[in-house]
Amino acid sequence: MSTSGRRAALWVAAAALAASGCTPSPDEDRRAEAIDALRGHVASTARLSGFTLTDDWRLEVVSGQPPSTQALYPTEGSGTTDPAAPIAVPRDDFPLDATVELAQAQIESCDGDARVTARALAAGTAVVSAECDGQGSAFLDGDPLQPIAEPVSAAAVTQVWADIERAGIAEDVVFVDVDASQGIVNVALRGTDRERTYHWYRALDGTHTRVESHPLLTGVTLPGPGPLPDAPTVAAAVDELLASLPDPGQAARLEVRRDTGQVVALKAADGTDLASATLD
Numbered sequence: 001m002s003t004s005g006r007r008a009a010l011w012v013a014a015a016a017l018a019a020s021g022c023t024p025s026p027d028e029d030r031r032a033e034a035i036d037a038l039r040g041h042v043a044s045t046a047r048l049s050g051f052t053l054t055d056d057w058r059l060e061v062v063s064g065q066p067p068s069t070q071a072l073y074p075t076e077g078s079g080t081t082d083p084a085a086p087i088a089v090p091r092d093d094f095p096l097d098a099t100v101e102l103a104q105a106q107i108e109s110c111d112g113d114a115r116v117t118a119r120a121l122a123a124g125t126a127v128v129s130a131e132c133d134g135q136g137s138a139f140l141d142g143d144p145l146q147p148i149a150e151p152v153s154a155a156a157v158t159q160v161w162a163d164i165e166r167a168g169i170a171e172d173v174v175f176v177d178v179d180a181s182q183g184i185v186n187v188a189l190r191g192t193d194r195e196r197t198y199h200w201y202r203a204l205d206g207t208h209t210r211v212e213s214h215p216l217l218t219g220v221t222l223p224g225p226g227p228l229p230d231a232p233t234v235a236a237a238v239d240e241l242l243a244s245l246p247d248p249g250q251a252a253r254l255e256v257r258r259d260t261g262q263v264v265a266l267k268a269a270d271g272t273d274l275a276s277a278t279l280d
Helices: 003-020 026-044 096-108 154-167 231-244
Strands: 047-054 059-063 068-073 114-122 125-132 135-140 173-179 184-189 196-203 209-215 253-257 263-267 273-278
Touching (some): 026 047, 026 059, 026 068, 026 096, 047 096, 096 114, 096 125, 114 209, 125 209, 135 154, 135 196, 135 209, 154 173, 154 231, 231 263, 231 273
Antiparallel strands (some): 047 059, 059 068, 114 125, 125 135, 173 184, 184 196, 196 209, 253 263, 263 273
16 A cells, blocks of 8 residues: 555544544554654754654654654664754753644645655754645745745845745855746855854745755865845845846846845856845
């Protein structure tokens, strides 16, 4: 029987048992055991990056510093260093209750194969990527990430800056790259490991999101914490730069960088610089 058929049968059985006052279904038992295993692990670790749950309630956690990935339920495996090295926050700073509730809701609303991955983005903030039979949706702090219709535009700046502010990461942003050719926004951040850059990726269509990090190139240093230029200032600069181009349609990437000064740049899909401006 397929996963979706098995889950449907379990839910029918659960309804019948509930009506007769009998014990919970096997699916309900697995769900409860998986969540208990997650809570028990969180209570025993100092730092948490996140977790992954599937429709048959398989559980994988990423925790520790540096982050380690470990299968936790139904069978427990040994931890292995996570090559993506996502952000790890103190366990009490991970919004566990709200994130678990969202993950359960996404799995239980899916009639097919489901997978939900949650990752810490900052203290008190997590992002969630959910899949149901290959269809994705992404969430920031419990709310759906909205599609960005015009990636290289003042409107895109307003939308991305609002998400950054909502996530509480503005002071740690190194650069923002809105790339229409790749269909993604890359927000680079300072993190706990000063030898790495941390990246929050979100799809322009709002279907997925992830958090990972990469080692810094030799000789590269990150700027200290500091404010991003405000959204109206950046949006005005983008409008002026677009107006200066013979063909604004060539602009496929919008970058705002603090690591090279407060620079706003428009680029072609191949990375060619089209126009830029330095903000005061």
